[in-house]
Amino acid sequence: MIQVQHDDFDLAKEYSALIESNHSDGAVVTFVGLVRDFNQGNRILGLNLEHYPGMTEKALQEIVLDAKKRWELGRIKIIHRIGQLAVNEQIVFVGVTSKHRANAFAATEFIMDFLKTKAPFWKKETSENHQYWVDAKQSDHKKAQQW
Amino acid sequence: MIKVLFFAKIREQLKTSEIVVNENPETVGDLRKLLWLNGPDWKSNLSNDTSLVAVNQSLRDDSMPLKQGDEVAFFPPVTGG
Numbered sequence: 001m002i003q004v005q006h007d008d009f010d011l012a013k014e015y016s017a018l019i020e021s022n023h024s025d026g027a028v029v030t031f032v033g034l035v036r037d038f039n040q041g042n043r044i045l046g047l048n049l050e051h052y053p054g055m056t057e058k059a060l061q062e063i064v065l066d067a068k069k070r071w072e073l074g075r076i077k078i079i080h081r082i083g084q085l086a087v088n089e090q091i092v093f094v095g096v097t098s099k100h101r102a103n104a105f106a107a108t109e110f111i112m113d114f115l116k117t118k119a120p121f122w123k124k125e126t127s128e129n130h131q132y133w134v135d136a137k138q139s140d141h142k143k144a145q146q147w
Numbered sequence: 148m149i150k151v152l153f154f155a156k157i158r159e160q161l162k163t164s165e166i167v168v169n170e171n172p173e174t175v176g177d178l179r180k181l182l183w184l185n186g187p188d189w190k191s192n193l194s195n196d197t198s199l200v201a202v203n204q205s206l207r208d209d210s211m212p213l214k215q216g217d218e219v220a221f222f223p224p225v226t227g228g
Binding site: 033049050051052054055058059080091092112115116117118119120121122123124133134135136 | 154201220222223226227228
């Protein structure tokens, strides 16, 4: 299940939904990404997240389907926030369940690696002096290519 | 008619989020060249090196054929997560 939203999310509630009446899975892996105070040499006050409505959801759905082809997985949840976010706020949640831990660990990392290189989100950061669009990182692309 | 969308830095630089193209470019590459005619800003912002392109909300390249009613979007490399 995929949600793109302005609102914050509650990790405890998301975790409960992943395990509720889920008798077949023995592993749950969750990842949360936050807004950091320093990026690319600048002190960050906050950022604005823009996206491409419609394509974002489609791209995330395709990443989930790819993950399900690679590993036997139980439940998958992705939440990505958009709009204005301050330092330390939550940006993204990925939760994956599986029978044993290896699949859930791998799939969570796979989903994040492809979310960062394929899903149409863009960050515009605000530092003390100015606002600027964040550059895509070569290291993120290298990481996604490893799969 | 082809709907063309722009996002993030490209949207800001071109000062537009959406245009309609009435010509009939055969491919994404042809559309790109058509848009370059709008001026140097368009050529630099919509170059093959600096922009990604989606057709009907899936990532594609310049060889992708276009048809009437398609939605094409140009945007910078993505930076979510």
